[in-house]
Amino acid sequence: MPNIKDVYPIAKNILKKHYLCDCCLGRLFSKKLNLSSNRILGKKLKQNNSHSKKCYICKNMFDNLSPYLKLMLDSCSAYGFSSFVVGAKIKPSIIDRDDIIRSKFQLRGIDSVKTDLTRELSKLFARKTKKKFDYLDPDITFTLDFKEGTCQVRSKQIFLQGRYCKNYRGFSQKQKSCENCSGKGCRVCDYHGLTEFDSVEGQLSKFLFDKFGGTIARFTWIGGEDKSSLVLGSGRPFFVKIQNPLKRKVRLPKTFKANSIVVKNCKIISTIPKKPLEFKSLIEIKISTEKPIQSFALQKLKQKLKNPIVIYENSGRRSEKKIFNSKYKKTSKNKFTLTIDVEGGFPVKRFVIGDEVVPGVSQTIGDNCKCDEFDFLKIEMITNN
Ligand SMILES: [Zn+2]
Numbered sequence: 001m002p003n004i005k006d007v008y009p010i011a012k013n014i015l016k017k018h019y020l021c022d023c024c025l026g027r028l029f030s031k032k033l034n035l036s037s038n039r040i041l042g043k044k045l046k047q048n049n050s051h052s053k054k055c056y057i058c059k060n061m062f063d064n065l066s067p068y069l070k071l072m073l074d075s076c077s078a079y080g081f082s083s084f085v086v087g088a089k090i091k092p093s094i095i096d097r098d099d100i101i102r103s104k105f106q107l108r109g110i111d112s113v114k115t116d117l118t119r120e121l122s123k124l125f126a127r128k129t130k131k132k133f134d135y136l137d138p139d140i141t142f143t144l145d146f147k148e149g150t151c152q153v154r155s156k157q158i159f160l161q162g163r164y165c166k167n168y169r170g171f172s173q174k175q176k177s178c179e180n181c182s183g184k185g186c187r188v189c190d191y192h193g194l195t196e197f198d199s200v201e202g203q204l205s206k207f208l209f210d211k212f213g214g215t216i217a218r219f220t221w222i223g224g225e226d227k228s229s230l231v232l233g234s235g236r237p238f239f240v241k242i243q244n245p246l247k248r249k250v251r252l253p254k255t256f257k258a259n260s261i262v263v264k265n266c267k268i269i270s271t272i273p274k275k276p277l278e279f280k281s282l283i284e285i286k287i288s289t290e291k292p293i294q295s296f297a298l299q300k301l302k303q304k305l306k307n308p309i310v311i312y313e314n315s316g317r318r319s320e321k322k323i324f325n326s327k328y329k330k331t332s333k334n335k336f337t338l339t340i341d342v343e344g345g346f347p348v349k350r351f352v353i354g355d356e357v358v359p360g361v362s363q364t365i366g367d368n369c370k371c372d373e374f375d376f377l378k379i380e381m382i383t384n385n
């Protein structure tokens, strides 16, 4: 291991040509000597020969970091977090001068001036706020721009899962994206990607933005329903990712109303499942016929539904869905209710009119059937392990 005495001559040589501050001088040798404080090493290497001259590399940036610390403190004041990391944009001229010194004196394996700067600021910030420096998985990331004198904060996304119940008809599951930015977030939509909030997605987003802050909420739905459908029982599962949240720890009640949606068991999770999840739905379908309904036709339908339902897509793809259970109830001369417990992603309306779905309701009972409405009574996840 080299000794401090070994580097004195080089340090002296450098200082003769280019005056450096304690931090910049110390940084050139601290790794080689396995020392942690650049500042103290720099001071030692100068052997008390301090000048009032400006540092050739950093122009004495390290002498007064408090304006930058204040910038960091101000820019994160609205965020709740426990760990952070600091990134920086510095003037290219500083980096150039740092490179000149390195190559001129053939110094290798030393930290860059930027690394040292962000490390110094991290130390100051951690000391001041008692927050943890976390390089790998920080809650928030500062980007200090030394050229502009600005500081940007981004927080790590959070994930939630929950279930929603829809007790009123007439609004869709998904919200149309902001027309200006197609959902990416812009000034027009206040960076939310949405301009209207009259759907399940919209109402939930609004609630989440109020609670957590954040810009965009991206949903993963476990199945979907019609605008006129209700979602009852314990509700439909969903996952959501909130980008740039202000708060990361919010206690939510077990059941709460998010505007006209009822949300159940909503909680923060570590990540959203990558693979599509299998589920089944108990669906109540209200069907009208043209001709009076014959009881034997409904019996025949129930029998037929014991076979897998084959669905043909325009693309030529063919898929099968299994109905686990079905029951029917005639409610008037030409109306009946069919309740099916079926694999998730089942095309209800096409099944009723018999549009490329075999067996369909219309063909089976020999009539032109219409789907008046359909509601979800229960949605269950299927765990295959
Ligand atoms: Zn310097």
Ligand SMILES: [Zn+2]
Pocket (backbone or CB within 6 Å): 178, 179, 180, 181, 182, 183, 184, 185, 186, 187, 188, 189, 190, 191, 193, 194
């Ligand atoms: Zn927009």
